[in-house]
Amino acid sequence: MNDESIEQELPNDDILTEILEAELPEAHNTAETPETSAISAEEELEQLKDAHLRLMAEYENYRKRTLKEKVDLIQNGGEKVIVGLLPVIDDFQRALDTIENANDLAAIQEGVNLIYQKFLAFLQQNGVKAIDAIGQAFNADLYEAVATLPAPAEEQRDTVIDSVQTGYTLNDKVIRHAKVVVAN
Known part of the structure; x- marks a missing residue:
């Protein structure tokens, strides 16, 4: 084979380009030029800005709604x-x-x-319960000592012997300490 016959057997560049475009149309279409790359980046930026604005609006609506619910709860709780x-x-x-x-x-x-x-x-x-005081060991978390009296017996020392005012808890939290007299 000589050089001329080899050149005749090989198709020319135009034919190769047509064959490649026919077999890989998506590869040809997706090739980005700098202009299309800039345009797609701008579109993506606009989409992100839009998504950000929507998210901010949703957050603002959520904040307003929870504030209104809080006011309603305070007024009607x-x-x-x-x-x-x-x-x-x-x-x-x-x-x-x-x-x-x-x-x-x-x-x-x-x-x-x-x-x-x-x-x-x-x-x-x-959830409101009275605090049992008389006969209990004095506990400053539950009781407020308003007076002390001498203990009639040694085993009654630091024990509540009288309740002047009942104390209360709300769901196990002291809302009013019991005012008591303690044996000392």
């Missing part, structure tokens, strides 16, 4: 407690109406005691 107290208030009103015409002191005392028990039950349902 005690509604459950107030609604629960209304039957106790109604019972007190009936007791006051009955006292005006009643002559039986024992019946009045029993009625007031029933209202008191109903009120205590309501408080317990809402």
Whole structure:
């Protein structure tokens, strides 16, 4: 074979380009020029800016919504407690109406005691408990000593012997310390 026959057997560059373009059309289309690269970068930047603005708007809406919910909770948070107290208030009103015409002191005392028990039950349902004090070892986390008296016996030393005012806890957190007298 001579050089001319080899050149005739090999296709020319135009034919090779057409064959490659036909077989790999996506490779030809995705080749980026500096201009298309800059345009796609600008488009991506615009998309990122848009996504950022949307995210900021969503965050602002979330912040406003939670602030409104917080205000609503503060304004209406005690509604459950107030609604629960209304039957106790109604019972007190009936007791006051009955006292005006009643002559039986024992019946009045029993009625007031029933209202008191109903009120205590309501408080317990809402997590409020009285702090048991008398006979307990003095604990500064629960009690406030308002007076001390000499201990009648050595084993009663640093023990609560009287309660001046009942203390309360709300869900195991002290909301009012019991005011007590301690044996010293």
